[in-house]
Amino acid sequence: MNALFAAGAGVAAGWGAACSPQSRGGATTSERDEGASSPLKAGGGERMPVGFVGHGAPTLAIDPGKGGDLARWSKNLAQPRAILAISAHWEDAPASAGTTRVQDLMYDFYGFPDELYQIAYPSPGAPELVRRIGALMGEEIRQEDRALDHGVWVPLLHMAPRADVPVLQLSLPSREGPEALFELGRKLAPLRDEGVFILGSGNVVHNLRRLSWDDPQGVSPPAWAAEFDQWVQEVIDRGAYDALVDYRHKSPGLRVAHPTEEHFQPLLVAAGAASVKRDPVSYPVEGFEYGSISRRCVQFG
Numbered sequence: 661m662n663a664l665f666a667a668g669a670g671v672a673a674g675w676g677a678a679c680s681p682q683s684r685g686g687a688t689t690s691e692r693d694e695g696a697s698s699p700l701k702a703g704g705g706e707r708m709p710v711g712f713v714g715h716g717a718p719t720l721a722i723d724p725g726k727g728g729d730l731a732r733w734s735k736n737l738a739q740p741r742a743i744l745a746i747s748a749h750w751e752d753a754p755a756s757a758g759t760t761r762v763q764d765l766m767y768d769f770y771g772f773p774d775e776l777y778q779i780a781y782p783s784p785g786a787p788e789l790v791r792r793i794g795a796l797m798g799e800e801i802r803q804e805d806r807a808l809d810h811g812v813w814v815p816l817l818h819m820a821p822r823a824d825v826p827v828l829q830l831s832l833p834s835r836e837g838p839e840a841l842f843e844l845g846r847k848l849a850p851l852r853d854e855g856v857f858i859l860g861s862g863n864v865v866h867n868l869r870r871l872s873w874d875d876p877q878g879v880s881p882p883a884w885a886a887e888f889d890q891w892v893q894e895v896i897d898r899g900a901y902d903a904l905v906d907y908r909h910k911s912p913g914l915r916v917a918h919p920t921e922e923h924f925q926p927l928l929v930a931a932g933a934a935s936v937k938r939d940p941v942s943y944p945v946e947g948f949e950y951g952s953i954s955r956r957c958v959q960f961g
Contacts, residue, residue, distance in 0.1 A: 747811030845932020860926030878948025
């Protein structure tokens with residue numbers, strides 16, 4: 661059994677409960693080929709929320725406690741027809757689509773436990789979603805045969821552990837600027853009514869230079885981290901998306917909270933997708949880890 665679930669027996673499971681992710685090599689060739697061509701599931705009709713997940717360190721994959729928080733979140737949501745993920749770990753403009761076939765994951769980290777490099781997540785591809793996004797964008801979307809990076813598969817191990825929901829990753833066109841990222845989300849918003857769960861993946865506060873390895877549970881976050889995290893919540897609660905988009909001028913201590921901005925910017929895409937209709941907002945996970953890394957997750961709708 662995969663170490664994640666061996667350690668986490670009894671933890672609430674998310675979409676597709678009662679099935680663990682496979683180790684590398686666990687899927688047969690025929691199973692992988694079949695998954696590569698799986699169509700989007702029929703159904704839907706229920707308006708899906710939009711999410712932003714604080715994916716934290718790659719060790720989230722084998723942390724049953726923190727992973728259980730994500731599982732409980734998704735357990736309370738309708739199962740989507742597909743997941744469209746935008747991760748901090750793939751910056752490319754214009755927005756491009758990743759793989760639509762099952763392939764080995766991208767282990768885009770180093771120096772972590774060996775078991776992380778043995779995890780498989782053979783979710784089906786979603787080629788129909790690529791075409792639909794192109795229609796919404798008014799142009800053909802460039803596609804790359806790029807595997808899912810850890811900003812996507814690590815949280816989905818807990819949120820959709822059966823790996824039977826089609827997943828498509830869309831690149832983060834960060835160099836186009838905050839306004840364009842928000843507008844990208846607005847263009848993607850119709851997917852919510854088509855059963856697609858739009859998920860931004862990053863961290864509300866992310867400064868690896870100021871980690872506190874002595875505080876893995878984030879019991880005592882520094883004032884600058886707590887202040888930035890609280891500002892984000894207050895702005896979202898008020899629906900003040902103009903301020904969120906203008907975070908470079910409006911947020912407190914940006915350069916301490918984000919020496920680089922890629923972990924914050926998927927939130928702009930998620931907020932854009934939510935802004936078309938004012939939805940209730942909730943925070944299924946809050947708090948910090950390693951001192952100052954925010955675990956805040958946001959659900960719009």
